[in-house]
Amino acid sequence: MKINVVKNVLAASEAAAADNRRRMNEAGLLCVNLLSAPGSGKTALLENTIPRLGADARTAVLVGDLQTTRDAERLGGLATQVTQINTGRGCHLSPAQVAAGLDSLDLRRIDYLFIENVGNMVCPAAFDLGEHVRAVLLSVPEGDDKVAKYPVLFQQAGAILVTKIDLIGVLEYDLDRVRGDLSKINTTAPLIQLSNKTGEGLEEWLAWLTDRRRGVSA
């Protein structure tokens, strides 16, 4: 009986994710799910990304947080549409929450939809939200051992961004250790070294992003 309950929940979650993906495909938008530990720079990345996508690019953000609307406020003046989803005690965004978020947006007026997931290296990795691709941020101050310690997160990444790369001179950080750990679990995702402060790596990230956008059929 308990097993049946769990199965139903997972099946419902997968069905909701598939339905989200169908809606986004029909709208012809690209959806990128951003995942990372708290404070790795997801909001700062969007603050840098959205203006650089150009005036023609219509952007929207679904922002997940337990509490507060601080991140949505930071992005409100930049993206065309922003919706904050407060999860309360919830440790990740669910497909049902994203479906409600999609209801709040005019999907026909979006080219890029970013989902800023709850800051957490574990739970969000387990939930398909219907996104087309995941970008995982790993900030230098978190240490160079995180790929091996949180492999599920990095296995499923379409791109991996090593953020706060400007701190690599201040902190002891072995980028080769990160590359070595990644080579065992994910050999396709590009590793982009990025600083939201200096702008390093933003061009590479934007090129990856616009390339993925071209892959979506409207």
Added chain:
Amino acid sequence: MKINVVKNVLAASEAAAADNRRRMNEAGLLCVNLLSAPGSGKTALLENTIPRLGADARTAVLVGDLQTTRDAERLGGLATQVTQINTGRGCHLSPAQVAAGLDSLDLRRIDYLFIENVGNMVCPAAFDLGEHVRAVLLSVPEGDDKVAKYPVLFQQAGAILVTKIDLIGVLEYDLDRVRGDLSKINTTAPLIQLSNKTGEGLEEWLAWLTDRRRGVSA
């Protein structure tokens, strides 16, 4: 039916935590549960703490990680007893896992038992493991907005350690914002500014720790 399942799980979790606490009280040890985001410096804090507690202090660590034994290896030469608990895809340590960890230790030969929880600001906050007190780490690079965004974690803290304080000159960080957010949810826990690199704040942390140790009746 579903509600009954959840109730049973929570009741079992609380009972397991109470049993852990009873065993630790009988052994006369102090148990501190360390919680934080990934890479805030929990292991580094223990590397600094254990030698400074003095040769007479018998220390043990239960280390929680999804994968690897890297943290346990770092602490193996320092603590008297160390046990690594790998949670697989589990986002927090459970009371049952801690009970199994206690089985692996000689509790009569421990003065301080540290539980290094899985790096995660959400899920570990929801689970009493039977510890006497929680210490929450918040590293400067994570940003000064985390108390408001993850309030449950900070509400239940007995001490709050702002780690990597040596980076406060390099990064923009408003400690008064942290204090202001804390004043709304936790007015009793001391806020300790600490650097595992320079040693700043370690004396204050050790004083807090030994004071808590004296509060445990053997």
